[in-house]
Amino acid sequence: MKNIGLIEDNESLRAVFTAYFNASSTFDVVFSAGDIKDALQIKDAVPQILLLDVDLPSGSGIDAIPLLQQNFPGTKIIILSSLKDANLTKQAIQNGAWGYLLKTSSLDYINESLMRIDDEGRPFSPETISHLFKQTTAAPQETSLTKRELEIVRLMSEGKLNKLVADELCISHFTVNQHLKHIYKKLNVNSKPELVAWYLSYAR
Known part of the structure; x- marks a missing residue:
């Protein structure tokens, strides 16, 4: 069982992802937050995987990656966003993100991509992999x-x-x-x- 943290400002989406992962036999959501500042207040849970939105109330999730890495040492941060700009993909990786998944991907695809992390796999949606090719x-x-x-x-x-x-x-x-x-x-x-x-x- 792998622990997941989730930072997503859309409350409905946050509930969907939380329910989906908690219903699986592989993942357990140890916290879900609506913003970066809320997640930084969490001290009693260090997830193995952190799913991070980009466009958040207090700023860019990508810009916050180094700060989140300090707060959650050893956690693999995966961008989970509806934004599929090539520059954002590149910037996320440069800032330390382990992968970049799109919310338009199916829940099963996201689940399968996260499961490959054990084999040093890096989760990407097909569109964001193509961004790396272009770069x-x-x-x-x-x-x-x-x-x-x-x-x-x-x-x-x-x-x-x-x-x-x-x-x-x-x-x-x-x-x-x-x-x-x-x-x-x-x-x-x-x-x-x-x-x-x-x-x-x-x-x-």
């Missing part, structure tokens, strides 16, 4: 990464799991993990969101 078409600049390492980072930035990266490159899952260790060390990053943020900046 990574420019010719890259100089980097210390090898061609194979760059291929791995590019595939990771598209939301692919380690196993899918291995299959696409015809290498083992172990080899992908070894490459990632070297990549993290070279770039001085500690997580996949940081890695994707670096690539988005590098390839623009």
Whole structure:
């Protein structure tokens, strides 16, 4: 059972998501708040996953990601919004979001996407994955990464799991993990969101 926090200002939607996840055998909503300032007052619950709207009464959820990470250390923050602007997707990842899901996606799709987090999956709706494709078409600049390492980072930035990266490159899952260790060390990053943020900046 994974604990979920929810920040959504639409009370009806908040109730729908809360009821849906609480009815599942996989997730449990430990808190739901209508705004960022309300969520920051919560000290007795640290969710493993935080679903965060963008357009909130006290400001942008994307801008608040670093502050929420301080308040909920170790929590994976997933944007859940009706806004599907490519710049918002990019900014969310750069600010530390683990994924970007759209409210127009079915509840089953959202549920399945969140379940893949255990395998280091990064939840994206198809439209927001396409935003990452669009942001990574420019010719890259100089980097210390090898061609194979760059291929791995590019595939990771598209939301692919380690196993899918291995299959696409015809290498083992172990080899992908070894490459990632070297990549993290070279770039001085500690997580996949940081890695994707670096690539988005590098390839623009």
